[in-house]
Amino acid sequence: MAALKASNFEPATWWVLGICLAFASGMTSNPLILISTIAFCVAVILIAREPAPWSQSLKFYLGLSAFILLTRVAFRIVFNYSAPADDTLLQLPALEINLGLGGSISMLGNVSAASLGAAFADGLRLSAIILSIGLANTLANPRKLLKSTPAALYEIASAISVAINLAPQLIESLQRVRRARSLRGRSKGLGALAGTVIPVLEDTIDHSLALAASMDARGFGRRGTMSRFEQTLARLMSLGSLLATSMAIYLFLVNGQLQLLALALGLLAVAFAAIAVRITSRKSNRTRLIKANWQSQDFAVMAFGGVAIFGAIMHWWLP
Amino acid sequence: MKTSALSKVIIGAAGLTSLLMFTWPLFIGSTAANEAVVAQTAFILLMPMILVLILVEFATGGIDSRHLAILGVLTALNAVVRMLGAGTAGVETAFFIIIISASVFGSGFGFLLGTTSLLVSALLSGGVGPWLPFQMMAAGLIGLGAGFIPKPKRRWLLLTALIGYATISSFIYGGLMTMWNWPFLAGIGSSVSYAAGEGVGANILRFINYELLTGGLIWDLGRAITTSVLILVTAPALLATLNRAANRAGFEKL
Amino acid sequence: MVALIKIADVSFSYKASDSPNLNRVNLQIESGEFVLVCGPTGSGKSTLLKVINGLAPHFTGGKFKGSIKLDEIEIASKLPHELSDKIGFVNQQPESAFVADTVIDELAYGLEQLGVAPAEMRVRIEQIAAQLGIEKLLHQPLGFLSGGQQQRVAIAAALAAGQKVLLLDEPTSALDPQAALEIVKTLKRLSSELGITVLLAEHRIERVVEQVDSVIVVHGDGSVTKGAAREQFNDYRMVPPVIELSQKLELLPLATTAAEARNGIGERLFEIRPRLPIAENAAKDWALKINELSVRYQDEIALQPFTATVNQAQITAIMGPNGSGKTSLLWALQGSGLRSTGTAITPWGDCASMPTDERLSVVAMVPQKASDLLFLNSLALELEESDRFAKVSPATTASLFEKLAGRIDPAIHPRDLSSGQQLALVLAIQLVKGAKILLLDEPTRGLDYAAKQQLADQLIKLRQMGKCIVLASHDVEFVALVADEVIQLAAGQMVFSGKTEIALGAESDLATQVAQICNQPGLLTVAQVVLS
Known part of the structure; x- marks a missing residue:
């Protein structure tokens, strides 16, 4: 097995792991499991990350998580929750505020240990979700990921990679134009904004037309075969997926009784969406120089994510 | 762009489904209170799926290399401008370019620009998180709506329409994103949390109280003001530039 | 030989109302021919290329009529991507046409679109990279390459799928003379060794004329002719x-x-007339005293301590390759740029310590991209804005602009002006406050021979008005047209300062073409030759 370094794995692997962990954390409120998930994410990031620009945001994710944890707990203290009286931890003066909207709002008052604990667990859960997504974002190379998007999304992925390649150049042009503006005598205030953005935008548009010409002259836009039937089928699948999603949401949240049916509908929605994307991907007969190369270590990491989800579902189902 | 009726239905259904994922705390039933957390987690996965379905729909209909190239450069410009504005409270520079471009290139383009702009600026500044698909969808819907702004011949009328839309959509965007993190931050049980089974009206009042007490509305106001001022200052020039580009390259609206 | 491309009765106009850019054009181009396409800016050189691969009218709009055959197959109504396996296209600025972020991905792009299998793709990429000498660069990011290397990658990308026809739209315009020469030699080799048909649009004829097999002239009135270089240029002005x-x-x-x-x-030996008119303000008062001026960014020295005096009613050219410190020097002189040590004073004060408003009445500068200063929707609005901002009476800028560029429709969008006209507009805006010193950074970039001559006339007019003009340029022929004195920089250091006649004379590395040919002291430009 290759060394545990981010680039030895397919970028999609990290996203599968991150999403699985995020989902699993979302389903539990056990502080121990959540804390170990957070610790696991931080450890994997620290071990596997490499000196790439997208790998430097661990501090941001940790800071944000801490902030959310504190906010969550603070909110629980400030906005009074109907706390049982027997384990009161803090006795604060109760406050009633009426903003004239839907009755009075009670604030502060007695704060119980149990409610603080629940708030803490809630905050931990969101932190764990954030760090799981953070793990994926920190370890997956976005450029490489864009190259393995399904063919159905090829156009959008091209636009995004154009934007990523172009952004640094644009920063340079903005600086250049801003400097040039000072020659004409005004470089401050809102009026200067148009003077800076417009020349850059004009250049950018010229640039985009040149780029479009170059893309087309090199074959962009050649279509493969996708019959009318296939196209309609793909659209019906999309529509089916959306309807199943809405129904699942309704059954799960509004009705609240038919959870198993809701779950089944949710899975059906995902399956329909996958089929729609799969069919639409046939519209192109492009090839890729570098294909996703799934190795055993990728499957191992993804299987780990799958186990986490399985565990979470079992834990939730069998309390 | 030639959109088939089916395609419009799909986009409409996707829009509504995604709104459901933002606004569920308003009409959640009393029997589902315990499952809300699980549902919310599932939405973090389902929202990207809806996004993909809409993007696929737009990508199959009439998009050509010119649309893509201009989408790419406007996305980059938007991401860069957004990074310049980031850090100052309430200053949101992401929306004026989306709204103005959508009014020139059409609502489909607006949706695409909204989603790609938020995605690329998150990729460039390390802001990818569970909130991102929701931000992308909200910004996409704002771009989609901006394509329907009427285009009166008189310039001041058009400017008024754009600024009016910018103000409303700033609050809508803020409202949607606050509603997304409302259950996360306020939890259940307080007088400013959502209350399962109390109905839409009561929950809207609770939400407004939450917005007022946590200062969320001030951010939204800041966003509305900056977007409006930016439109006022840049729209005449931006509109002229984009229209010129559209004519020059023989663009079809998307 | 059989003609590979047959253009028959082709007409094209961008708008139905316009007079046609191409009018009933008939041309035949043979397989493996290396053809120069020339003509003044805006004449339709690039339009001619674009109709061949379908970019016109499909990308530009406009009306097309006629027939184009490639290998006996009619291609006139095809879309660019339908022709992408047969015709390669290379644009003016390679960096704006790159789709990928590394060389190998860029070369693969066209092959991926064509659906070539990955294994075959690798073989083709290796072949084409070897042919263009970029095999060592395959895994480099495109942004790290020099201009010449980028252009090679663009050519390789255009030919990777085995295209037999290569169209290039002014591919050397952003390159210095040395890099341009190498590109042209490569193209020659592609045509003679691999039999690739090359059509090259270029206005700097001197860079290519020795290599090409034939010349197409797009005359600007819609007519197009093809022939050997010496027939085509007999009575041609550009x-x-x-x-x-x-x-x-x-x-x-x-x-x-x-x-x-x-x-x-x-x-x-020729009888020669003076190169420049005698300046009326012959007293030669000084305008800039530069003393030990240096510019240093962090650990990089852009300009070594520099001392010089520049006079009024005089044009001074700062010459040197890209990166030799020309731009840093100009910005430091202007006053808002960095000055690490030393001073630069004018008789009207020190520009660095003036507020911007006041500075504009002493020194004006035109940056490398003149269009960076233009942001309004019409010429008229730009001119009014300039009057208002400079607090001068209405139409002052307009009359100055008219003096420089002639009368132009005020409703036109500034971006639709030619590069030369944009430059004149920026000159007018910058000079309206009566600045005595004018600084120009690479003003001839993108100008054709006619526009350069026009700019030269404008600058000499300003010189006669007593302005002190300092311009940075590596355009030898242009400097010969205008400059009294030349300062030469290399790697931030002044290596020469003196008369233009010496700097660009026959003995110098920078000799003008006329100096090289005639080798007669004091003779630099064609206009100096007096026919008896």
Whole structure:
């Protein structure tokens, strides 16, 4: 097995792991499991990350998580929750505020240990979700990921990679134009904004037309075969997926009784969406120089994510 | 762009489904209170799926290399401008370019620009998180709506329409994103949390109280003001530039 | 030989109302031919290329009529991507046409679109990279490459799928002369060794004329002719000094290269007139005293301590390759740029310590991209804004602009002006407050021969008004047209300062074409030659 370094794995692997962990954390409120998930994410990031620009945001994710944890707990203290009286931890003066909207709002008052604990667990859960997504974002190379998007999304992925390649150049042009503006005598205030953005935008548009010409002259836009039937089928699948999603949401949240049916509908929605994307991907007969190369270590990491989800579902189902 | 009726239905259904994922705390039933957390987690996965379905729909209909190239450069410009504005409270520079471009290139383009702009600026500044698909969808819907702004011949009328839309959509965007993190931050049980089974009206009042007490509305106001001022200052020039580009390259609206 | 491309009765106009850019054009181009396409800016050189691969009208809009056959197959109504496996296209600025972020991905792009299998793709990429000498760069990010390397990658990308026709739209315009020469030689090799048909649009004829097999001239009135270089250039105006001189001397056959011209002229000595008119303000008061001025960014020295005095009513050219410190020097002189040590003072004060408003009445500067300063929707609005901002009476800028560029429709969008007209507009805006010193950074970039001559006339007019003009340029022929004095920089250090006649004379590395041919002291430009 290759060394545990981010680039030895397919970028999609990290996203599968991150999403699985995020989902699993979302389903539990056990502080121990959540804390170990957070610790696991931080450890994997620290071990596997490499000196790439997208790998430097661990501090941001940790800071944000801490902030959310504190906010969550603070909110629980400030906005009074109907706390049982027997384990009161803090006795604060109760406050009633009426903003004239839907009755009075009670604030502060007695704060119980149990409610603080629940708030803490809630905050931990969101932190764990954030760090799981953070793990994926920190370890997956976005450029490489864009190259393995399904063919159905090829156009959008091209636009995004154009934007990523172009952004640094644009920063340079903005600086250049801003400097040039000072020659004409005004470089401050809102009026200067148009003077800076417009020349850059004009250049950018010229640039985009040149780029479009170059893309087309090199074959962009050649279509493969996708019959009318296939196209309609793909659209019906999309529509089916959306309807199943809405129904699942309704059954799960509004009705609240038919959870198993809701779950089944949710899975059906995902399956329909996958089929729609799969069919639409046939519209192109492009090839890729570098294909996703799934190795055993990728499957191992993804299987780990799958186990986490399985565990979470079992834990939730069998309390 | 030639959109088939089916395609419009799909986009409409996707829009509504995604709104459901933002606004569920308003009409959640009393029997589902315990499952809300699980549902919310599932939405973090389902929202990207809806996004993909809409993007696929737009990508199959009439998009050509010119649309893509201009989408790419406007996305980059938007991401860069957004990074310049980031850090100052309430200053949101992401929306004026989306709204103005959508009014020139059409609502489909607006949706695409909204989603790609938020995605690329998150990729460039390390802001990818569970909130991102929701931000992308909200910004996409704002771009989609901006394509329907009427285009009166008189310039001041058009400017008024754009600024009016910018103000409303700033609050809508803020409202949607606050509603997304409302259950996360306020939890259940307080007088400013959502209350399962109390109905839409009561929950809207609770939400407004939450917005007022946590200062969320001030951010939204800041966003509305900056977007409006930016439109006022840049729209005449931006509109002229984009229209010129559209004519020059023989663009079809998307 | 059979013609590979047959263009029959082709007409094209961008708008139905316009007079056609191409009018009933008939051309035949043979397989493996290397063809130069030339003509003034806006004449339709690039339109001619674009109709061949369908970019016009499909990407530009406009009306097309006629027939184009490639290998006996009609291609006139095809879309660009339908022709992408047969015709490669390379744009003016490679960096704006790159789709990927590394060289190998860029080369793979076209092959991926065509659906070539990955294994075959690798073989083709290796072959084409070897042919263009970029095999060592395959895994480099495109942004790290030099301009010449980027252009090679663009050519390789256009030919990777085995295209037999290559269209290039001014591919050397952003390159310095050395890199441009290498690109042109590569193209020559592609056409003679691999049999690739190359159509090259270029206005700097001197860079390519020695290599090409034939010349197409797009005349600007819709007519297009093709023939050997010496027939085509007999009475054509937009030519480099070598050919201009041969035309003036009526050499027969027409000399198109320096060597031919030297043979034709032999040991003749010419009567010569002065290069520049005598400045009325001949007292030569000083305008800038520069003392030990240096510029240093962090650990990089852009300009070594620099001392010089520049006079009023004088044009000084700062010459040197890219990165030699020319731009840093200009910005430091202007006052808002960094000055690490030393001073630069004017009789009207020190620019660095003036508020912006006041500075504008002393020193004006035109940056490398003049259009960076233009942001309004019409010429009229730009001119009004300038009057208002400079607090001068209405139409002052407009009349100054008219003096420089002639009368132009005020409703036109500034971006639709030609590069030369944009430059004149920025000059007018910058000079409206009566600045005595004018700084220009690479003003001839993108200008054709006519526009350069026009700019030269404008600058000499300003010189006659007593302005002190300092311009940074590596355009030898242009400097010969305008400059009294030359300062040469290399790697941030002044290596020469003196008369233009010496800097660009026959003995110098920077000799003008006329100096190389005639080798006569004091003779630099064609206009100086007096015919008896």
